Amino acid sequence: MRAYLDFLRVTYAARLLGGTLLGRLPNGMAMFAIVLHIRAEGGGYALAGTLGAVFGLAMAAGQPILGRTMDRYGQPRVLLPAAWLSAAGFGLIALNGGGPLPVTVGAVILAGFATPPLEAGLRALWNRVLPGPAQIKTAYALDAAAQEILFTVGPLFVVAAAVVNTEVALLLTGALGVAGTLVITTSPPSRTWKGEPRAADWAGPLRSSGLRVLLLGLACAGIALGVYAVAATAYAERAHDDLAHGILLAAMSGGALAGGLVYGARSWPGDDHQRFPWLMAALAVGYLPLVWAPGLPVMSVLAFVSGLFLAPMLACSFTLVDELAPAGTVTEAFAWVVAAVGVGGAVGSAAAGLGQELAGVPGAFAAAAIGGLLALATCLAGTRLLTPPVDSWRVPPNPPP
Template structure:
């Protein structure tokens, strides 16, 4: 833990990490707040699920767009502007509700699409705040801490809904986003930060072939996150206790926290590309015992085990993306990773619904292992492209392609 305490003593580090985590709580609150508001207005679960999915996909789509804008214009204006617009859309949805439906769809789209890209922005800031050795620990701490967000966020929504109303939870979601964004965007490192000078290209960060491999791998591996959200509910139904779904997801998050913190204190000698291969393998292997769907006393330790390799895999991907991103596109590249995991999670929820109907909880958990395994397969097949990270088009030389020069992956 000394590594992390030293990191947080660096000027602005604690403010940036704390503000980002607080400002990203809406990522774990928004979809559920939308769903509960739709249900509170008397609509069915079908419409509630559709609007929640619209919100999630809009959030994933907006991150790379806003990330590219930040690379070109700096962080402060983009972060504050997007947070205010998103909060305003949340407010309209809280007042209007689900009817008229076209208005609800539009404001949910806006609320999701304009979610401030705090996650990508923080990762772009770390190299300007910390030494290279501490950047790796920061990535690990960031990946570990975000496991808490997706446990605490839904709990806040449920608590506010019970104490006040679902509409109040929607209002709070927007306000938290603005508050956390202001903490980050008004800091000196964020105000000073500018993307590196570069020649704009229509494909942006996606013109790096190694980056595309990583993104596809994490889209597939990310399906497991959506699958497990649904599988946890199916397991709770099977065991006759609704509370087990929350306990399972909390146990999995705890495993991710442990794995992420452990990853950050190890002085790794192997290259990130080699580590990521092993982490994705560990992720796949640790999901498979869940298929046995044992009783709660054994299932919860298995849930902790299933989360151990997720945060290390994500932290490792941060390092690789930092190396693979073409010059001047680092924020956009990180935002694409956020989008890839988010899109994969949304796809996973749909797959889990089908798998759950066909094979029950056992089928849903199996889908998580298959998703992680496909991500591993894609990464292994494309590993050569990740290592070389060569883009062949006229007028660009290899050193220009990476913000840190030739990829060290």
């Protein structure tokens, strides 16, 4: 019987992680697909970039709202309608073509706001599927490492679909979101999951001061991540090498994947709230040499190193979210993580552009270093608040299926 239950847990875990990665591919595709489509329809870079930012901000706004709704009504009732609405938004962008701009803006907002909170939903399920904190922490590390693949593979899907036309790229983006959501919502853990009873408080998880500090730190780390894509583009233009942008992004993602796999492969000494500032410090230090912006061979190594502590930092933050979030708010709390990183990324994109104008490529990468240092300063200032309450690992309110 024990062997059978272990087999079920492994099967459920693989299905949930695989389905979530499939459904989150649009996160790595959407902005690129929107920008390509607007450019193909004759829109300028300013309009294309603005619409991409609108999508990101709409998604950041929608995740906590959908997460709170999931805590109250379960996963399938929220995830499936959201996935179909988001796909409808992408379809409307494709069908509208170069039509009225307000229609395009509305479709972009719909596609972003209704993006199903699969990340938050998955992390809320690990407590049910896996037997204990050690296995959950490993799952968080694998989750954080695997999601780096999305931002490498996603744009490749867009490029392949855009060979036909950019409308196909948009429709594929929406369809993948629906497909991944169906994999998740038809699984027993998702269908039977119920949120814990929660206090009647409008602030939800934000009433936790430790969680607020954590979210602010992650938003600052998001600034560094948002800087990276813009700064890598500026680097490629300066080097007159179209491949440099992709190489730097792949190198950073490869570093994050390697770091996540190493971090998840073993247990580490100390508590998570004590380890988190050290991981954030290592991440911040990794961004500093990028300001040098040397030739591509050396820069690729620096990009790899800059990603090494990203997945471990995120995995540690996921554990802290689970420990700091008040009962009944765990899905919304994880959705706030997505929102915080997303808002930070939008700020980082703007900061990179300003830095590039003021000081060229080194100025663009300097914005990433500043974001990393701000994240570290936030964590150090709020170290005491990051300490979770005793016995914070909660027993799931309903037994594993």
